[in-house]
Amino acid sequence: MPVKVRLQKFVDKLPIPKTISPIKRHKKGSYYEVTMREFTQKLHRDLKPTRLWGYNGMYPGPTFDVMKDQTTYVKWINDLPKKHFLPIDTTIHGAEKTIPQVRTVVHLHGGKQHDHSDGYPDAWFTRNFEQTGPMFQRKVCEYPNLEATTLFYHDHTMGITRLNNYAGLGGFFIIRDEHEQSLNLPTGKYEFPLMIQDRSFNPDGSLFYPDTPDKDNHRLPYPSIVTPFDADYILVNGKVSPYLEVEPRKYRFRMLNYCNSRAMTFKLDSGQPFYQIGTDRGLLEKPVIMNEILLLTTERADVIVDFSRSYGKTVILKNVFKGASPETTDVLQFRVTTPLKGKDTSSLPDQLTKIDFLSREMATKTRDLTLVRVEDKYGRSLNLLDGKMWNDRISEKMDLGTVEIWRLLNLSADDHPIHLHVVDMQILERQPFDVALYQASGVLKFIGQATPPDPNERGFKDTIRAPAGYVTSFIAKFDPFVGLFVWHCHMLEHEDYEMMRPFEILKKKNGLKNLLMRLFYP
Ligand code: C2O
Numbered sequence: 471m472p473v474k475v476r477l478q479k480f481v482d483k484l485p486i487p488k489t490i491s492p493i494k495r496h497k498k499g500s501y502y503e504v505t506m507r508e509f510t511q512k513l514h515r516d517l518k519p520t521r522l523w524g525y526n527g528m529y530p531g532p533t534f535d536v537m538k539d540q541t542t543y544v545k546w547i548n549d550l551p552k553k554h555f556l557p558i559d560t561t562i563h564g565a566e567k568t569i570p571q572v573r574t575v576v577h578l579h580g581g582k583q584h585d586h587s588d589g590y591p592d593a594w595f596t597r598n599f600e601q602t603g604p605m606f607q608r609k610v611c612e613y614p615n616l617e618a619t620t621l622f623y624h625d626h627t628m629g630i631t632r633l634n635n636y637a638g639l640g641g642f643f644i645i646r647d648e649h650e651q652s653l654n655l656p657t658g659k660y661e662f663p664l665m666i667q668d669r670s671f672n673p674d675g676s677l678f679y680p681d682t683p684d685k686d687n688h689r690l691p692y693p694s695i696v697t698p699f700d701a702d703y704i705l706v707n708g709k710v711s712p713y714l715e716v717e718p719r720k721y722r723f724r725m726l727n728y729c730n731s732r733a734m735t736f737k738l739d740s741g742q743p744f745y746q747i748g749t750d751r752g753l754l755e756k757p758v759i760m761n762e763i764l765l766l767t768t769e770r771a772d773v774i775v776d777f778s779r780s781y782g783k784t785v786i787l788k789n790v791f792k793g794a795s796p797e798t799t800d801v802l803q804f805r806v807t808t809p810l811k812g813k814d815t816s817s818l819p820d821q822l823t824k825i826d827f828l829s830r831e832m833a834t835k836t837r838d839l840t841l842v843r844v845e846d847k848y849g850r851s852l853n854l855l856d857g858k859m860w861n862d863r864i865s866e867k868m869d870l871g872t873v874e875i876w877r878l879l880n881l882s883a884d885d886h887p888i889h890l891h892v893v894d895m896q897i898l899e900r901q902p903f904d905v906a907l908y909q910a911s912g913v914l915k916f917i918g919q920a921t922p923p924d925p926n927e928r929g930f931k932d933t934i935r936a937p938a939g940y941v942t943s944f945i946a947k948f949d950p951f952v953g954l955f956v957w958h959c960h961m962l963e964h965e966d967y968e969m970m971r972p973f974e975i976l977k978k979k980n981g982l983k984n985l986l987m988r989l990f991y992p
């Protein structure tokens with residue numbers, strides 16, 4: 471274990487990641503170049519600068535702030551050192567290959583883009599594209615930005631995603647539209663993205679990530695680092711438990727839980743609620759009053775917080791998730807000390823948008839898919855989707871535009887955040903079932919009432935919580951692009967170790983042509 475570093479909370483100011491400007495603009499969109507680099511950055515007043523990897527040498531990476539339907543083109547350039555500075559576990563698929571250079575591939579999480587720009591885990595590339603993976607990836611990715619929402623981009627390389635992300639490769643990608651702008655929500659200097667992540671440190675300021683056998687697998691002669699890792703400190707936008715000076719008025723916060731694996735429940739210590747206005751996939755129909763917000767990793771909550779009654783006081787954003795240590799409880803301190811400039815003229819409308827929900831009748835197929843814990847040949851535990859490994863034959867194929875219901879039968883011991891690329895997921899219900907009976911005989915017997923999605927889940931999502939012992943059902947329309955995509959648990963240690971599967975959206979009745987197109991498409 472690392473030597474514990476003691477860090478004082480609320481001593482650094484909350485940083486705001488810089489917005490990136492395009493290199494070229496034209497009628498249909500904008501062109502950007504982003505280079506992944508190694509650099510050092512101070513993550514706390516009392517820590518020595520930490521070695522990190524970041525997009526354009528920043529942690530978090532620069533924020534894209536774009537308009538809906540304006541295409542964003544990004545050339546992602548890997549200029550990272552030859553060797554990883556975090557411990558690679560070469561016993562897992564994708565990491566066993568002896569590629570002399572660090573591999574990367576970028577995924578725009580929650581974005582709807584063609585598969586050639588989606589960051590398929592096998593579509594990695596090394597420094598200056600010297601080597602590329604077995605799957606095709608365009609050098610310049612194309613993001614059509616079809617929906618206004620809070621997205622983020624991050625590394626997605628097979629077998630080392632948890633390490634590349636932990637090293638710092640992630641940033642916000644915000645898409646706006648005119649409808650949202652017409653709502654007069656707090657914006658400009660009253661709107662903040664909050665990237666919330668956990669990290670541990672060695673006394674010299676470097677990142678700590680376990681390379682020693684975990685406690686269940688301590689007999690093994692090699693590192694076993696595929697167990698979810700909850701780190702010691704919470705960082706917001708790259709500083710350990712920072713503070714933010716605010717005016718007594720309404721603010722908008724786009725909160726993202728972007729820990730490798732940690733789940734968090736957010737609460738304000740003043741007892742005041744959050745007005746949640748949006749989720750992973752944009753605005754909710756109406757604001758929802760939430761006293762606590764549970765976010766599994768990569769879930770987002772778009773919230774309004776009203777500080778108008780707190781002038782002269784502090785309000786602390788807490789993580790009250792069960793078992794959180796004192797260090798990981800204090801996330802961010804708001805100091806309501808800046809005098810109000812003029813008047814707060816922003817609004818919080820009762821009706822935010824209208825959502826076209828899917829209905830069960832639209833579904834042409836229901837799939838039952840298990841989340842199941844098994845043992846590997848070394849006796850380590852791993853979690854699988856439908857009992858299958860990454861390299862097993864593709865079993866989830868559907869025609870473009872079809873609607874399907876997926877029932878996730880969680881037989882494992884963990885609550886998994888399940889993410890599908892490219893599609894919008896709508897939660898139908900969660901219902902507890904008899905896990906032992908199912909395991910023994912394959913019979914699905916419910917042992918309790920079905921519960922509808924939480925009030926703040928009643929919009930589309932791209933990552934949903936599938937609790938242990940429950941069948942979590944969601945409905946999704948498989949569009950707007952054909953191609954090969956992935957679905958996976960977004961706990962990065964699970965994802966890296968086989969809890970990820972491909973799925974394929976096919977052009978109707980044209981499977982062969984579609985395949986050929988993909989092979990020869992430039
Ligand atoms: Cu956030 Cu498959 O990714």
Ligand code: CU
Binds near residue numbers: 964969
């Ligand atoms: Cu998982």
